[in-house]
Amino acid sequence: MTLPGRTAYRDELTRIAADNPRILCLEADLGGRGHPFATAYPDRFFNVGIAEGTMIDMAAGLAEGGYQPFVSTFAPFAALRAAESLKLALGYLGAGVTVVAPYAGVSGGWFGTTHHCLEDFAVLRAIPGVTVAAPYGEEEMRAVIRRAARTGEPHYIRTGRNAAPVSLPWEGTDPPVVNWDDAGAEAGRTCLVSVGEVGTDLCLAVRRARPALPHAHLCFVDQPHLERAAAELAERFDRFVVVEEHRPAGGVGSALALLLPGREVRSVDAGDRWPVHGGSHEQVLDELGLNEAALWKALAPYEAPPGTPPAAEGGKA
Amino acid sequence: MTTSTQAGRPGLVLAPFPATTPPAIAAFSPLRERALAARRMVIDMAATPTGCHLGGSLSAMDILIAALDRTATDADSEVVLSKGHAAAGLYAAMYVTGILGEHPVPHYGAPTHHFTGHPGPSVEGVRFPTGSLGHGAPYALGWALSRRLAGTPGLGIAVLGDGELQEGLVWETCQVAAAQRVGNLIVVVDRNGGQNDGLVADISPEPRLAERFDAFGFEVRQVDGHDVDALRDLFEPDRSDRDRPLAIIADTVKGKGLRPVEGKAASHYVSIDARRAAAWKEIVR
Numbered sequence: 001m002t003l004p005g006r007t008a009y010r011d012e013l014t015r016i017a018a019d020n021p022r023i024l025c026l027e028a029d030l031g032g033r034g035h036p037f038a039t040a041y042p043d044r045f046f047n048v049g050i051a052e053g054t055m056i057d058m059a060a061g062l063a064e065g066g067y068q069p070f071v072s073t074f075a076p077f078a079a080l081r082a083a084e085s086l087k088l089a090l091g092y093l094g095a096g097v098t099v100v101a102p103y104a105g106v107s108g109g110w111f112g113t114t115h116h117c118l119e120d121f122a123v124l125r126a127i128p129g130v131t132v133a134a135p136y137g138e139e140e141m142r143a144v145i146r147r148a149a150r151t152g153e154p155h156y157i158r159t160g161r162n163a164a165p166v167s168l169p170w171e172g173t174d175p176p177v178v179n180w181d182d183a184g185a186e187a188g189r190t191c192l193v194s195v196g197e198v199g200t201d202l203c204l205a206v207r208r209a210r211p212a213l214p215h216a217h218l219c220f221v222d223q224p225h226l227e228r229a230a231a232e233l234a235e236r237f238d239r240f241v242v243v244e245e246h247r248p249a250g251g252v253g254s255a256l257a258l259l260l261p262g263r264e265v266r267s268v269d270a271g272d273r274w275p276v277h278g279g280s281h282e283q284v285l286d287e288l289g290l291n292e293a294a295l296w297k298a299l300a301p302y303e304a305p306p307g308t309p310p311a312a313e314g315g316k317a
Numbered sequence: 318m319t320t321s322t323q324a325g326r327p328g329l330v331l332a333p334f335p336a337t338t339p340p341a342i343a344a345f346s347p348l349r350e351r352a353l354a355a356r357r358m359v360i361d362m363a364a365t366p367t368g369c370h371l372g373g374s375l376s377a378m379d380i381l382i383a384a385l386d387r388t389a390t391d392a393d394s395e396v397v398l399s400k401g402h403a404a405a406g407l408y409a410a411m412y413v414t415g416i417l418g419e420h421p422v423p424h425y426g427a428p429t430h431h432f433t434g435h436p437g438p439s440v441e442g443v444r445f446p447t448g449s450l451g452h453g454a455p456y457a458l459g460w461a462l463s464r465r466l467a468g469t470p471g472l473g474i475a476v477l478g479d480g481e482l483q484e485g486l487v488w489e490t491c492q493v494a495a496a497q498r499v500g501n502l503i504v505v506v507d508r509n510g511g512q513n514d515g516l517v518a519d520i521s522p523e524p525r526l527a528e529r530f531d532a533f534g535f536e537v538r539q540v541d542g543h544d545v546d547a548l549r550d551l552f553e554p555d556r557s558d559r560d561r562p563l564a565i566i567a568d569t570v571k572g573k574g575l576r577p578v579e580g581k582a583a584s585h586y587v588s589i590d591a592r593r594a595a596a597w598k599e600i601v602r
Contacts, residue, residue, distance in 0.1 A: 044466075054493050055493075058455045058493065062466075092437060093445060
């Protein structure tokens with residue numbers, strides 16, 4: 001049993017705050033009742049109300065005053081409504097503020113278009129100086145929160161709604177630049193590159209069906225981390241399929257394509273359409289064409305989907 | 318408290334705006350002398366190749382001099398110029414206050430130098446990048462809250478323009494500040510009646526401004542924004558025991574101190590030559 005990302009965030013921050021009196025927790029009316037930080041440290045918890053821009057600029061002032069504010073609101077309101085504040089406070093000023101953004105991608109499902117955010121990587125990756133993370137599972141989320149608290153550097157951390165995947169194992173304190181999941185993989189195959197909860201789920205599903213495919217999981221997707229990741233990826237493989245719950249523009253796939261000239265990079269993403277219908281997270285993803293079938297389609301030039309009969313000689317794979 | 322000659326007006330009627338006249342016999346005031354020196358520097362910055370936001374720099378000057386004088390000797394207080402287009406005024410005020418070590422005039426707007434037309438934190442003493450309006454207020458709110466949490470008596474002071482009050486972020490911040498009872502936050506409105514495209518009263522009037530802040534839960538003071546000593550007194554008290562933030566509505570004159578441009582909306586951004594700068598520095602007051 002693992003915790004969803006936003007629950008893991010609240011729990012980990014509450015733990016860290018026991019030993020770090022400079023930690024503050026700010027919410028913009030979407031933290032829910034019974035927030036563990038509010039219960040444990042009511043004098044360091046601030047629900048500022050529905051005021052995302054103010055919350056982030058205010059957090060910059062708190063950081064300059066010697067505190068370590070962690071602020072949270074849904075991804076569309078953090079990355080888009082408060083984008084200018086992110087640029088000024090986390091980017092230009094370099095304030096030690098951590099933004100935790102649940103409801104990323106279309107994880108809001110039936111909540112609808114305003115509650116979806118398929119643009120946050122593009123916005124945040126364009127702001128130098130901000131570490132951008134998309135943790136997969138409870139342990140990665142906890143590790144990234146600890147990293148943000150330890151370094152005091154600006155962080156943007158996206159997560160989904162209630163999904164609770166199990167993190168991939170790694171050694172060391174922080175999640176690695178590339179977490180290789182390639183036991184049993186064969187050289188010369190196409191490398192899956194996963195980002196975030198949905199991207200990683202899809203890559204893991206495909207790799208279960210085809211263990212010969214290598215898999216590289218990325219937790220950090222800001223430009224400096226991607227540059228290091230690209231170098232590491234290029235040392236091992238020539239073809240990549242990047243899977244992410246984001247639009248193609250400004251996403252990790254487009255970034256890696258630029259960083260890997262001469263290599264083949266394909267993107268499996270949420271496309272350019274607006275999600276307009278209800279349904280579960282998975283149903284909205286299906287409508288946008290981000291699912292396992294799409295990943296197999298992207299792999300089709302190199303890998304036949306499971307259950308596909310061998311192609312007749314001279315036929316198409 | 319000084320009552321402004323513009324107090325009680327419904328909106329602002331500024332054209333033509335009467336040039337103000339200094340008292341016949343003005344007592345010596347170090348802060349006024351400081352403000353005069355800074356005004357001359359702003360004129361010099363208007364004579365650089367880039368020109369500068371002259372009108373708003375001069376209107377805010379006495380506010381800045383008074384606020385910076387408080388913070389120059391109080392490390393627990395912080396001034397942020399939220400109306401960042403008045404950067405020339407800020408640089409000059411910081412220099413004459415001793416906060417800024419480098420003279421801004423020779424470098425203002427110049428390549429490879431950081432005295433840009435809107436201030437950023439790479440400049441010594443500048444706290445927050447401003448110029449996209451509205452952000453200085455929440456930053457100051459955060460700073461003020463940090464002092465309250467630390468148990469120290471510092472202030473967070475944000476200097477805003479009246480045109481800037483059209484930004485929703487300002488009122489979002491007022492809501493939060495009042496709700497959190499951050500009594501050591503001071504929001505100063507440099508009410509000069511002008512904005513980029515003309516008069517505030519013509520573009521988006523702001524009636525009953527004092528009542529607005531009062532309704533948000535602020536203490537409100539309405540003052541002559543050019544009475545630098547009175548302003549200084551407002552910044553003096555320890556507000557750590559207050560639970561209502563303070564709004565100072567400072568009535569000012571755009572281009573204050575420079576009769577040829579006083580009260581003129583066109584003084585918003587000015588580029589002049591060296592001869593005119595020399596002449597203006599002779600008459601500025």
